[in-house]
Amino acid sequence: MSETGGEAKAEVKQASKEVKESENVAEKYSAMTVSKNSEINMGELSSAFSAVPTHKPVKKQIQFVEEKQEFSRFPTKTGRRSLSRSISQSSTDSYSSAASYTDSSDDETSPREKTQVNSKGSSDFCVKNIKQAEFGRREIEIAEQDMSALISLRKRAQSEKPLAGAKIVGCTHITAQTAVLIETLVALGAQCRWTACNIYSTQNEVAAALAERGVAVFAWKGESEDDFWWCIDCCVNTEGWQPNMILDDGGDLTHWVYKKYPNVFKKIRGIVEESVTGVHRLYQLSKAGKLCVPAMNVNDSVTKQKFDNLYCCRESILDGLKRTTDVMFGGKQVVVCGYGEVGKGCSAALKALGAVVYVTEIDPICGLQACMDGFRVVKLNEVIRLVDVIITCTGNKNVVTRDQLDRMKNGCIVCNMGHSNTEIDVASLRTPELTWERVRSQVDHVIWPDGKRVILLAEGRLLNLSCSTVPTFVLSITATTQALALIELYNAPDGRYKQDVYLLPKKMDEYVASLHLATFDAHLTELTDEQAKYLGLNKNGPFKPNYYRY
Amino acid sequence: MAKEKNQTRGFWEDLMLTDKFPEPWPKQRTEQNEEAEDTAAGETGEGTKDRAVKCSPTLLRMLKAAESRWTPDGRDRNKAAPSEMGLKETEAEALKTYMSCSVSQCERSASMKKAYNLVNVSKAKQQETVQSICIKQIQLSDHQEEFNKLPTKAGPLPRSHSVSQLSEDSFSSVGSVSSEDESSPQDKLQKTSNGLSDFCIKNIKQADFGRKEIDIAQQGMPALMILRKRAGEEKPLAGAKVVGCTHITAQTAVLIETLAALGAQCRWAACNIFSTQNTVAAALAEGGISVFAWRGESEDDFWWCIDRCVAANSWEPNLILDDGGDLTHWIYEKYPNLFEKLKGIVEESVTGIYRLYQLSKASKLCVPAMNVNDSVTKQKFDNLYCCKESILDGLKRTTDVMLGGRQVVVCGYGEVGKGCCAALKGLGAVIYVTEVDPICALQACMDGLRVITLSEVIRHTDMVITCTGNKNVITREHFDRMRSGCVVCNMGHSNTEIDLASLRTTELKWHRVRPHVDHIIWPDGKQVVLLAEGRLLNLSCSTVPSFVLSVTAVTQALALIELYNAPAGRYKQGVYLLPKKMDEYVAGLHLPIFDAHLTELTDEQAQYLGISKHGPFKPNYYRY
Secondary structure (H helix, E strand, O other): OHHHHHHHHHHHHHHHHHHHHHHHHHHHHHHHHHHHHOOOOOOHHHHEEEEEHHHHHHHHHHHHHHHHHHHOOOOOOOOOOOOOOOOOOHHHHHHHHHHHHHHHHOOOOOOOOOOOOOOOOOOOOOOOOOOOOHHHHHHHHHHHHHHHHHHHHHHHHEEEEOOOOOOOEEEEEOOOHHHHHHHHHEOOOOOOEEOOOOOOOOOOHHHHHHOOOOEEEEEOOOOHHHHHHHHHHHHHHOEEEEOOEEEEEEOHHHHHHHHHHHHHHOOOEEEEEEEEHHHHHHHHHHHHOOOOOOOOOOOOHHHHHHHHHHHHHHHHHHHHHHHOOOOEEEEEEEEEEOOOOHHHHHHHHHHEEEEEEEEEEEOOHHHHHHHHHEEEEHHHHHHHOOOOEEOOOOOOOEEEEEHHHHHOOOEEEEEOOOOOOEEOOOHHOOHHHHHHEEEEEEEEEOOOOOOOOOOOEHHHHHHHOOOOOOOOHHHHHHHHHHHHHHHHHHHOOOOOOOEEEEOOHHHHHHHHHHHHHHHOOOOEEEEEOOHHHHHHHOOOOOOOOOOOOO | OOOHHHHHHHHHHHHHHHHOOOOEEEEEHHHHHHHHHHHOOOHHHHHHEEEEHOOOOOHHHHHHHHHHHHHHHHHHHHHHHHHHHHHHHHHHOOOHHHOOOOOOOOHHHHHHHHHHHHHHHHHHHHHHHHHHHHHHHHHHHHHHHHHOOOOOOOOOOOOOHHHHHEEEEEEEEOOOOOOOOOOOOOHHOOOOOOOOOOOOOOOOHHHHHHHHHHHHHHHHHHHHHHHHHOOOOOOOOOOOOEEEEEOOOOOHHHHHHHHOOOEEEEEEEOOOOOOOOOOHHHHHHOOOEEOOOOOOOOOHHHHHHHHHHHHHOOEOOOEEEOOOHHHHHHHHHHHHHHHHHOOEEEEEOOOHHHHHHHHHHHHOOOEEEOOOOOHHHHHHHHHHHHHHHHHHHHHHHOOOOOOOEEEEEEEOOOHHHHHHHHHHOOOOOOOEOOOOOOOHHHHHHHHEEEEEHHHHHHOOOOOOEEEOOOOOOHHHHHHHOOOOOOOEOOOOOOOOOOHHHOOOOOOOEEEEEEEEEEEOOOOOOEEEEHHHHOOOOHHHHHOOOHHHHHHHHHHHHHHHHHHHOOOOOOOOOEEOOHHHHHHHHHHHHHHHHHOEEEEOOOOOHHHHHHHOOOOOOOOOOOOO
């Protein structure tokens, strides 16, 4: 936030933000209010409404199935998994309205066939419509407000240009937040070519704004499978430009380069991978001895893990439940299945609102933690008849079964905060004797023959991806971690990183955290020389041994 | 360059550490293999792979017993409990002398009362405590030097000796009952009722009295009792000859007797010259365990006791249970032959572990050692949960302060700091945090606490609590700027956090208002309230719950079992962490106390997650 920027500019930003928000909200609310009124003639209207939301989820489910398969082959990452793709996917959902209303008026020709030129005469990009650039620029400016850590990194390292000479090819969700990251990388001296890691998640106007600024972006919302790979290929395969760094989310880009351009792959200085899936692929490559470059696993860094799971879920569980059901939590009996990071966050948030929280757990250590935090540890079957809300966050499958759904009391809310859509056995509810009623978007009433209703949120998919937003602050942590991982890999002296998958060094992790402290006006204490000597530490960190648990 | 080197070393240390885990996860195995190749020690990688699969048969059986989950046992215990309690009632009433509280009260409140009585009544005894304090301080400064040399264990350090040290304080009233002769126990020849005389304690006649103490402690340590019941028939320690050196308190006695019940032969000495409860030692001796310990040993006595433990005719120890590393050191120096034949060492304290790592680095450690101090369960209980309770207990006992709305500065946001903040926040205090580590500082922010530097708020705080593990966190300059009535105390590590030396000047008057409470008066009349002279508040002014000691004791017992039953080759010469499965077993043994019911994975779910139904459930790098 530049103070000299003038109030006028700030006002504009503020105003545009309000407009956008109000539009978002309006859309959501109109859906809600209409459906409320329509309870009488639900039949017609619900079909009309379901047309809008289902079209997307259906395709998404296909994706999830694919991912699920990948996960079942995935033995190491158990317990509380973070989301399979990176968390930034959720921004797709929250921002989709913004993206969609600019699309509508456009022609339907594929961007691949159009030749567009930005104001500087460059045409090395492929986006939906370059004319949306100005609009996208405003999106990016809004995102910058909440990503002050990246901006201060930009300011601090701008004169040094630690990425000068780096040629980064990236494959992530293309949203306003990623755009801030990309432009930070550019400001630090890197040349970037970018593509989308998800065919639906691109914000077209943001892509346009990036293209306008000279970043070669190949992405638009609603690509086909074919387009997807074409875009990736365009990024890598250009004359006179060979990437030397990869920033990936999901491992698709890495895989493509590895398969199609083995010569390029060998010359890469480092890979930064964000998602669980991608990290798993890298570990497999590494195990097979085929990984010939160092890779950095940013997914498991302390700061990112805590924010993606504990802090983010602590806020989004309430947001998601309130938006969808308007339930009052005081005195309600809630079961939280699983007491990992996500479960800890959910339990803490619900306890703060006065809910009576039960926990189910399989791991005795986490079970004991729940006990010490004052939660009753029970088996789901023991309390299933009493509870008003069931939240699953185990990372497991079939945690809530048909048998248990049969025994729930009328009006029980069932939702999933855990991993993909396997935790609740939704398939078992698709039987003819049960009636499904969609009352709002993401809210289904499942009605038993005796009239009992169970409220299922987001069809068992992740509640925080479907029904709430991910705070920009959380995305900022991820983006900063990625930027620092790139800097670390690019500037590391020869021999520090060999051909393997590494975790971000603790010092970098601490730097990410310290960049975000300014937001809270937090003042770190500095060690005196004497104290540092006493502790045997460097004054500037790292402050903890590697096995420290935080 | 140096910096860079440090960073890379950080990496390799990480990898080394994972290598210490006997049951690696596949993901780490890749790292391990890689490392193994690099260091041309390819076999270790292979070895660790096998470890994951192999497990000692006895242990498997034990852990399978856990399959049937705790409920049946728990019920058994509950059934048994009333009758036991009834018995206790009659016995205890006959023994009115030592307990003024109602018998039905649990062990913890009883010990609290005792400690309280001590505080209120015995002015005379105070001298004695002061004396012991002086000596303790000497010990602490000794540790401190060792810590200077300790580069990795930074942040909020756990206590140098094990936490059980403080049972010494809370139980001192019982231990010091003796108004007997002052002749050294070394010179006396005593016999148990069975005619045994292979022990050396103050007075064997106190055995009955000590037995009561042990019975009370057993109530607070049901997990050990469950372990005893579950593994008692199997005798997993049959043939083990354990030589131990720990604080000898009622809680340790329960551990020792558990080991005996599991088939081990034990010889025991005290790791601290003041911490022994004479009555308990007597009860142990009466029960046939060779104990060499009494309260108030001299330095000479101390080493004599240790030597008597080790050097017994036709008895060679094969396991060591140590707290502080003195015993290990003695055997290593004096009996190198014995040392080589050991099956394993279990070490509890930070100091002792540091010594072991040094030995290991010098490649002089020829037996496997188990570091129980850094196991998840123990760490969380010693620091987070224990301090969460004892900070309030300690403050209330000493100052009777009302905490709602008070402005409190907590220095350091490690495990101890997190516990303190949570407890104080629960009472409505306004909390500020000071931190050096940005990650912990960010955690504080997300928990809704203001992160500041101490000098920013020192003028208007009502209370300053240090838990950094650092030195001179509060300086004379801070003291000079505090407002009148500010309470200063230390929850961190030894007595270095508050710069006390700077307060011993002529213009400041020290005024002792209660035991452990000093008013320091400035020339202008300002008073600062200093608790426990800057020593650890939770060691001096509150008790450690038996439950916490129970976690430690169970961890030690399982570590011994693991080392003794491990197939040859699982543990080589090095310092290991307790395998996660054992850690989970420790936690599992404590769950019946909360009547907590664990969910079991179905076969299908276990397959989906790719883990065993019986654990370990988490990868080794999981942070809990």
